Amino acid sequence: GAGVSQTPSNKVTEKGKYVELRCDPISGHTALYWYRQSLGQGPEFLIYFQGTGAADDSGLPNDRFFAVRPEGSVSTLKIQRTERGDSAVYLCASSPQQLTSPTDTQYFGPGTRLTVL
Amino acid sequence: AQKVTQAQTEISVVEKEDVTLDCVYETRDTTYYLFWYKQPPSGELVFLIRRNSFDEQNEISGRYSWNFQKSTSSFNFTITASQVVDSAVYFCALSEYTGNQFYFGTGTSLTVIP
Numbered sequence: 001g002a003g004v005s006q007t008p009s010n011k012v013t014e015k016g017k018y019v020e021l022r023c024d025p026i027s028g029h030t031a032l033y034w035y036r037q038s039l040g041q042g043p044e045f046l047i048y049f050q051g052t053g054a055a056d057d058s059g060l061p062n063d064r065f066f067a068v069r070p071e072g073s074v075s076t077l078k079i080q081r082t083e084r085g086d087s088a089v090y091l092c093a094s095s096p097q098q099l100t101s102p103t104d105t106q107y108f109g110p111g112t113r114l115t116v117l
Numbered sequence: 118a119q120k121v122t123q124a125q126t127e128i129s130v131v132e133k134e135d136v137t138l139d140c141v142y143e144t145r146d147t148t149y150y151l152f153w154y155k156q157p158p159s160g161e162l163v164f165l166i167r168r169n170s171f172d173e174q175n176e177i178s179g180r181y182s183w184n185f186q187k188s189t190s191s192f193n194f195t196i197t198a199s200q201v202v203d204s205a206v207y208f209c210a211l212s213e214y215t216g217n218q219f220y221f222g223t224g225t226s227l228t229v230i231p
Contacts, residue, residue, distance in 0.1 A: 042121075042210075043221050087223050088217060093162075105164050110159075
């Protein structure tokens, strides 16, 4: 079946601009996650949704970052007043509500590479 | 606090050699999950394995094997008879038993030389 998809694959913006990154999870997965991966690092947790609500947003670095999932499926990560330090690959993942079978895990999308000039 | 350490930043091996990637974790939880993911040059994270904290049985899948030792908080990954296609960055990760927030190590970049 289809995996997690993310759009755009690449986004170049200027410092101070607003950007939106989209994630379409695997059909039927109720949990959705956003991570940020800087060069040479592992993914860093940002926020987790269970259904429509943000169950854990403790990883968001500051109030310029916000994410929504209004209908419990597609999610949008929004970054206001972008800064050069926001440049990274933003990864989205989805999973079943509970990890029951051995292959249940977070499945990751290809990521959006954000470059802030 | 949860923490995953992958001390090996980069490893190079010649094709057909065996290689072991180390992973050491820290957690106060009594039940948790451990994972390995592969990130090839294309960038997409590919799931390899999930291990429950209460199941210390080692696992083998083809050329891949995993050694989970709770006593040393380690979850090491061995590739037998490495191939060029194994070249990638490998990440070890830890999550609480709900499987929500993942804590990733910094990854080990493996290069298999033909």
